[in-house]
Structure formats: C-alpha cells, structure tokens
Amino acid sequence: MALPRSQARGWVKAAKMAQRRRPADDTGGPQSPAPGSQRAALYVHWPYCEKRCSYCNFNKYIPRGVDEAALRRCLVIEAQTLLRLSGVQRVESVFFGGGTPSLASPHTVAAVLEAVAQAAHLPADSEVTLEANPTSASGSRLAAFGAAGVNRLSIGLQSLDDTELQLLGRTHSARDALQTLAEAQRLFPGRVSVDLMLGLPAQQVGPWLRQLQGLLRCCDDHVSLYQLSLERGTTLFTQVQQGALPAPDPELAAEMYQEGRAVLREAGFRQYEVSNFARNGALSTHNWTYWQCGQYLGVGPGAHGRFIPQGAGGHTREARIQTLEPDSWMKEVMLFGHGTRRRVPLSELELLEEVLAMGLRTDVGITHQHWQQFEPQLTLWDLFGANKEVKELQEQGLLLLDHRGLRCSWEGLAVLDSLLLSLLSRLQEAWQQRTPSSVPRG
Ligand SMILES: C[S@@+](CC[C@H](N)C(=O)[O-])C[C@H]1O[C@@H](n2cnc3c(N)ncnc32)[C@H](O)[C@@H]1O
Numbered sequence: 001m002a003l004p005r006s007q008a009r010g011w012v013k014a015a016k017m018a019q020r021r022r023p024a025d026d027t028g029g030p031q032s033p034a035p036g037s038q039r040a041a042l043y044v045h046w047p048y049c050e051k052r053c054s055y056c057n058f059n060k061y062i063p064r065g066v067d068e069a070a071l072r073r074c075l076v077i078e079a080q081t082l083l084r085l086s087g088v089q090r091v092e093s094v095f096f097g098g099g100t101p102s103l104a105s106p107h108t109v110a111a112v113l114e115a116v117a118q119a120a121h122l123p124a125d126s127e128v129t130l131e132a133n134p135t136s137a138s139g140s141r142l143a144a145f146g147a148a149g150v151n152r153l154s155i156g157l158q159s160l161d162d163t164e165l166q167l168l169g170r171t172h173s174a175r176d177a178l179q180t181l182a183e184a185q186r187l188f189p190g191r192v193s194v195d196l197m198l199g200l201p202a203q204q205v206g207p208w209l210r211q212l213q214g215l216l217r218c219c220d221d222h223v224s225l226y227q228l229s230l231e232r233g234t235t236l237f238t239q240v241q242q243g244a245l246p247a248p249d250p251e252l253a254a255e256m257y258q259e260g261r262a263v264l265r266e267a268g269f270r271q272y273e274v275s276n277f278a279r280n281g282a283l284s285t286h287n288w289t290y291w292q293c294g295q296y297l298g299v300g301p302g303a304h305g306r307f308i309p310q311g312a313g314g315h316t317r318e319a320r321i322q323t324l325e326p327d328s329w330m331k332e333v334m335l336f337g338h339g340t341r342r343r344v345p346l347s348e349l350e351l352l353e354e355v356l357a358m359g360l361r362t363d364v365g366i367t368h369q370h371w372q373q374f375e376p377q378l379t380l381w382d383l384f385g386a387n388k389e390v391k392e393l394q395e396q397g398l399l400l401l402d403h404r405g406l407r408c409s410w411e412g413l414a415v416l417d418s419l420l421l422s423l424l425s426r427l428q429e430a431w432q433q434r435t436p437s438s439v440p441r442g
C-alpha cells in the first residue's frame with residue numbers, strides 16, 4: 001500500500017519547518033553527528049520578542065517583564081539534564097534561536113555555553129550562532145555577544161523596502177538593517193547570514209530582484225531566502241482573509257525564487273539547501289546536522305530535539321518537544337530538571353522518512369554511505385533503482401540516482417515537494433512488502 005498523500009504532505013511540511021556550520025569544501029557538507037553517536041548539535045530557544053510581527057506564528061511571547069536570571073538558570077539546568085539523558089559527549093554547534101535571542105543578555109548566552117562546556121566537550125571552533133533582529137543588535141551588543149562566545153550571526157533583515165517592513169510589522173527600517181549588517185560583518189567577518197523574505201502580498205518580481213541585487217552588493221557569504229507562508233492566527237492571515245490585503249500569488253513567488261536563485265548562483269553562491277545559499281564554504285554546520293538527521297538537543301520553551309536517550313534500550317531515537325509556555329516550562333525545569341512535554345519514539349520507517357525528506361533538501365542529497373548508516377539492508381538502489389516514477393523523474397532531469405546516491409538536480413531542488421510525495425510513497429510501499437523477519441533492528 002502506498003503512503004497516503006496527506007501523510008507524505010505532513011513530512012514535506014515537517015522538513016520545511018526544520019529550516020531553521022564549519023564548512024568542508026564547496027561541494028560537500030560539514031561532518032554531521034552520526035545517528036546514535038555521542039555527538040550532537042544543540043538548539044537554545046529564547047521565547048521573547050519586542051513585538052509580534054504580522055506574519056509569524058513561531059513560539060514567542062511579548063513579555064511584561066522578564067526574570068532573566070530565572071530563565072537563565074532554567075536554560076542552564078535543562079541543557080545539563082538533556083546532555084546527561086542523551087549521553088552526548090561532544091557538542092558540535094550551538095544555535096540561539098527564537099523569538100529574538102538578541103534581546104537576551106550576553107551573560108545568558110555565556111552561561112549556557114559554559115554549562116555546555118562543563119557537561120560535554122565543546123570544541124573551541126564549534127559554530128555558535130545567534131539570531132539577531134536589527135533593533136536589538138547595536139554594534140556594542142554584537143561585540144558583547146562575540147565576547148560571550150557567539151561566532152556567527154543570522155540577521156532577520158526580511159526586506160530592504162520600508163513599506164514591506166511595515167506590512168510585516170517589523171520594528172526596524174531598511175537603513176537600520178543595513179547598519180546592523182555592516183557592523184555584524186566588521187565584528188564577524190565571513191560568518192554573517194541574512195534572511196530575506198519573498199512572496200509577500202502585492203510584491204512584484206522586478207522590485208524584489210532589485211532588493212536582492214542591492215543586498216548582494218553589501219552582504220556577507222550566507223543568504224537565506226524564505227517564501228512567506230501565510231499562517232492561520234497571524235495578523236497578516238486575517239488581513240488577507242478580510243480582503244484588506246491581496247493574497248500572496250504563488251506563481252509570482254515561484255518566479256521570484258527561481259530568478260533569485262539564479263542571481264545568487266551568478267554571484268558565486270552555492271545553493272546547498274532549498275532556502276540556503278553560501279559562498280566561500282560558509283555553510284551552516286548547525287542546520288546541516290538537521291538535514292543529515294544527526295542528533296540534536298532542544299533546550300528552552302517549545303524547543304524540538306532528536307536523540308537516543310541512554311538507558312532505555314539505547315537504540316530508539318526520540319522526538320522531544322519542550323513545553324511551549326515559558327512560565328510553565330520554567331516550573332517544570334525547576335521540578336524535574338527539564339520541561340519535556342512530549343517524547344515520541346520514532347519507528348524505523350519514520351526515521352527513514354526523515355532521512356529522505358531532510359536529506360533531499362540539500363544539494364548533496366543522500367549518499368549511499370549516509371543511507372546505510374540508517375538502513376543497512378535495503379539500499380537506495382533496492383528502493384528506487386527499478387521504480388517507474390523515479391525513472392520518470394530522472395528522465396525529466398529532476399532527480400539523480402547514481403554511484404554517489406540520490407539527490408535532486410538544480411531544477412529538481414526547486415520543486416522538491418512534488419518529488420518527495422512519490423519517493424515517500426515508494427519507501428513506505430517497499431517497507432510494507434518486507435517480511436517481518438527481514439526488518440532490521442536498531
Ligand atoms: C522566527 S524568526 C526568529 C529570528 C528573529 N526573531 C527574526 O525575526 O529574524 C526566523 C526566521 O523565520 C522566518 N519566518 C518567520 N515566520 C515566517 C513565515 N510565516 N513565513 C516565512 N518565513 C517566516 C523569518 O524570515 C525569520 O527570519
């Protein structure tokens with residue numbers, strides 16, 4: 001029986017949501033923590049923002065007053081607990097995301113890093129990224145974050161057009177954003193990323209491309225392009241629903257994306273993932289771990305993690321989700337040492353679906369060696385070598401299956417969602433055809 005399309009779509013969405021770095025070379029990726037190894041990446045969620053942006057439905061809160069000392073204590077305790085539960089001994093990267101982590105005090109960032117370094121090995125050259133909003137990232141604050149251990153910045157520029165920034169409910173102007181970008185590059189040369197959105201209501205291809213070209217004249221070596229996803233419950237969604245704003249046009253958004261990636265390629269950027277572009281090897285090590293299905297620990301309200309807990313048979317990887325609301329999360333951390341709200345053991349098939357959906361987001365795709373780490377018996381050739389739909393996708397020049405493994409072509413990467421539906425269906429079909437005795441354990 002094939003995978004129901006609705007379930008396959010769930011995976012496509014999950015893989016997209018995971019958008020969110022030591023380079024190897026300009027064709028491969030960084031080494032990611034292997035499945036079940038004692039290495040992991042660590043994500044820390046700062047749950048507060050100054051103001052709600054009109055499009056954002058991330059787990060964030062507008063505080064009346066933050067007891068930062070208490071929050072810091074809880075982040076430290078939870079990081080220590082999850083490192084102990086996972087048996088992780090080496091942390092390859094740390095990512096402070098949010099919310100707006102550039103609103104945190106650099107002291108909080110330093111305290112979390114110190115706790116991680118005490119509980120595990122945190123190599124001196126580990127990538128430590130902070131998401132920064134222009135309004136809370138003055139030069140002196142960025143320098144203080146650098147002194148606290150941050151060595152990479154991801155700046156939420158979103159647009160270089162003040163009218164669009166107002167529509168998005170951002171607290172900064174294009175000028176603020178460019179000033180922050182210049183200061184960031186002075187302090188973290190070669191390690192500054194910018195997020196640019198596309199597909200906004202009423203946005204046109206030409207002006208947006210001129211924004212991108214303007215950005216390329218002053219940006220560093222990493223750019224993320226995010227297509228607006230109109231999320232229920234946001235102000236923007238209501239404005240569109242009530243007719244106050246035109247609905248984003250998916251065809252225009254697709255055109256912006258196609259033209260944008262061509263402009264970035266022309267400027268020497270490698271599209272190493274569906275939304276991410278880097279030159280001079282400036283890939284995100286941390287995000288690479290997600291796409292390669294390495295282990296990661298998620299610390300803070302609403303953070304997600306994937307790791308094999310020690311002592312519970314030691315084989316099954318779990319998806320962990322921390323309690324969303326900061327005050328409830330803090331109470332749980334003080335009581336239990338962590339605020340894990342849900343632990344979901346991943347079946348072997350679910351893990352393979354993740355390997356497929358996440359790996360194909362990258363230009364490297366899934367190498368045979370990588371696949372074998374997760375599934376030693378059923379090879380990529382066994383699965384897809386004789387499949388009619390896969391053959392058709394290869395003939396259309398969208399997919400490649402060869403001695404290296406399975407990956408999208410340049411054209412295929414732009415339409416990954418439609419390819420994934422067929423591939424995930426084929427994986428589930430093959431899985432169900434196996435006799436129970438041939439299903440590997442571990
Ligand atoms: C959740 S924010 C956190 C970092 C920071 N607070 C900021 O605003 O830049 C991370 C990125 O997610 C993207 N994002 C958030 N909501 C989105 C949406 N509805 N559609 C597309 N991208 C979105 C934005 O581009 C943003 O840069």
Ligand code: SF4
Binds near residue numbers: 060
């Ligand atoms: S986009 Fe960033 S700043 Fe805006 S509400 Fe979301 S997390 Fe906060």
